[in-house]
Amino acid sequence: MFTTLRVTLLSLLVLGLSIARTASAETTIGLEVVAEGLTAPIAMAAPDDGTKRRFIVEQVGTIRILMPDGTLKRRSFLNIRSKLHRLESFFDERGLLGLAFHPDFKTNGRFFVYYSAPMSAYAPFRTRLYWNHTAYLSEFKVSKDDPDRANPLSERILLQIDQPQFNHNGGDVVFGPDGYLYLSLGDGGYANDKAIGHGPEGNSQDPATLLGKIIRIDVDNGEPYAIPSDNPYAGKAGHREEIFASGLRNAWRMSFDPGGQFGLIAADVGQNSFEEVNVITKGGNYGWNKKEGTHCFDPDNPNEHPAQCPD
Known part of the structure; x- marks a missing residue:
């Protein structure tokens, strides 16, 4: 789940960079090992x-x-x-x-x-x-x-x-x-x-x-x-x-x-259907468990998203 999200975000980043440059320019991205012998490195x-x-x-x-x-x-x-x-x-x-x-x-x-x-x-x-x-x-x-x-x-x-x-x-x-x-x-x-x-x-x-x-x-x-x-x-x-x-x-x-434009950005892990990347604002409410992503959510039936969200 996490790997898929990262690959998607990286793909969007590469796409954005490619559009911003001339058609003849190429943008590549890769992985480089910088440390080995670690146990569950997470941050x-x-x-x-x-x-x-x-x-x-x-x-x-x-x-x-x-x-x-x-x-x-x-x-x-x-x-x-x-x-x-x-x-x-x-x-x-x-x-x-x-x-x-x-x-x-x-x-x-x-x-x-x-x-x-x-x-x-x-x-x-x-x-x-x-x-x-x-x-x-x-x-x-x-x-x-x-x-x-x-x-x-x-x-x-x-x-x-x-x-x-x-x-x-x-x-x-x-x-x-x-x-x-x-x-x-x-x-x-x-x-x-x-x-x-x-x-x-x-x-x-x-x-x-x-x-x-x-x-x-x-x-x-x-x-x-x-x-x-x-x-x-x-x-x-x-x-x-x-x-x-x-x-x-x-x-x-x-x-x-x-860059300061978007402030705090948080990745929120979804339940069964949707992942989120949110721009966090003071006093913001990001919906869970009334919503999963932008979709209404029913905690008693998590695989079906109702047309209307609970109050």
Whole structure:
């Protein structure tokens, strides 16, 4: 599913470039191996610190450094395997899922990760009994003695999110040009946003939960963070103030348009029929589970799309 989407997007990119150039010009695109020997690499980030290092996130709980000369450092930058929920070898959506460096990483050494851990002992009893795991958004700092090593004892937990199922975790972490941290969160899992831990209307449409949302927080103020004053639900009772956008099924990856024209762009994994690439706007609602893509959706009959959407 993911491969097909990428190939399609790349094909559209090539087509666009070809149209923009003269008919005689040729545009080619290919793949080049830059690192080997990794285990489930799922994300990569590069701090704006002048070192040209690339940090590769392995789902199993480690972050590796790809040096500018193309060598992959044998020793991990960060290893939090012991903190993770046990992962199933055949298939799992949990793990170490996201990494973002603070815009001032060069001077403050701060970076942020999102990972799946065993269910918190502080969760309500019924949650501990029936739900699957707890996800953490945490801050770490680089070691004072070695720029290629994080200090594993520096963890500061910003946010804990109990997850009812093992899948649909989202987990991408990025900083926006506004200096705020953005985190994508899936609807909690299973399918159709309908199962244990999903309300009558689903999690994605419920403003009282962070599941199925993209959130935005200020990690430079407050304890453990502050709410930006222009967040859509800032100061609104019954709503999670962290929410920036809602109605997402599993916004797996997102990034800001470096040209600045489109702002935040997120890829949202569909149910059975449609994938989405959305331009994310403040307060935007992207429809799930009332819609899949631009089509109406019935969680009780997910393979048929009704002519009219539920209210």
